Amino acid sequence: MVIPARTEDVREALCRFFQAMGADLPTPEMRFNVELVLAEVLNNIVEHGYRDQEGEIELVVTPAMDGLLFNVVDRGHPMPNETLPAGLLPRQGAVEDLPEGGFGWFLIRELSQDLEYRREAGRNLLSFRIMDKQPVQL
Amino acid sequence: MKFQSSRADGICIIKVDEHRIDAAGAIDFKEGVRTQLDGWEGRVVLDLSLVEFIDSSGLGAVVAVRKMLGAERNLELCNLSPPVEKVFRLTRMDRVFVIHPNRPEPLRDAV
Numbered sequence: 001m002v003i004p005a006r007t008e009d010v011r012e013a014l015c016r017f018f019q020a021m022g023a024d025l026p027t028p029e030m031r032f033n034v035e036l037v038l039a040e041v042l043n044n045i046v047e048h049g050y051r052d053q054e055g056e057i058e059l060v061v062t063p064a065m066d067g068l069l070f071n072v073v074d075r076g077h078p079m080p081n082e083t084l085p086a087g088l089l090p091r092q093g094a095v096e097d098l099p100e101g102g103f104g105w106f107l108i109r110e111l112s113q114d115l116e117y118r119r120e121a122g123r124n125l126l127s128f129r130i131m132d133k134q135p136v137q138l
Numbered sequence: 139m140k141f142q143s144s145r146a147d148g149i150c151i152i153k154v155d156e157h158r159i160d161a162a163g164a165i166d167f168k169e170g171v172r173t174q175l176d177g178w179e180g181r182v183v184l185d186l187s188l189v190e191f192i193d194s195s196g197l198g199a200v201v202a203v204r205k206m207l208g209a210e211r212n213l214e215l216c217n218l219s220p221p222v223e224k225v226f227r228l229t230r231m232d233r234v235f236v237i238h239p240n241r242p243e244p245l246r247d248a249v
Contacts, residue, residue: 007161010161032224035191040194094209098201100201106229107225
């Protein structure tokens with residue numbers, strides 16, 4: 001699907017996606033992981049990649065081993081240093097210093113697998129998998 | 139962004155009358171709660187029973203409300219649905235708020 005790079009369109013696309021996908025998401029946990037990771041990935045592109053320009057985001061979802069494979073393409077700015085952010089949880093301090101952002105990449109990394117990014121011919125290519133069941137954390 | 143709020147016994151309870159607090163609604167949420175709390179000095183409880191989805195921008199907006207109250211007052215949350223509770227837990231922000239499973243007495247029956 002092709003999504004205009006605006007937060008309202010991301011919300012609408014997520015709602016349409018879940019109406020279409022309903023039966024293919026076997027558990028509420030899978031649905032939660034997919035919805036949150038997609039929201040974070042797409043809104044990140046809207047707010048950073050396309051921060052000063054209009055644009056579109058292409059989203060392709062394919063069934064993959066034990067889950068779903070997501071490919072996301074945009075023509076916005078590259079990631080800083082053409083590298084994915086580390087996604088560390090922001091530090092908690094005094095009330096006035098509490099973080100109001102910086103959770104996005106942490107959540108994406110926490111809930112997805114095989115996250116890969118590359119910049120190619122003016123496009124950002126991001127792919128990741130979300131599994132039916134979270135792998136057991138050792 | 140719609141809210142239903144009531145004030146009794148020193149507690150202002152604000153029920154968020156929406157299914158999502160997301161990137162598209164985060165600013166409206168922050169401004170809406172600010173309006174609801176205008177001039178209020180007592181305890182503040184956010185009832186999130188209708189909210190089925192929150193993303194990192196929505197979480198940031200709830201943190202902004204927490205900061206709005208200053209160091210003297212905490213922000214209390216109640217009735218978190220499982221997906222909302224999970225976002226607070228994963229990001230460790232459940233430590234920053236007072237989280238009640240249900241509405242604190244004596245507001246159990248209000249709104």
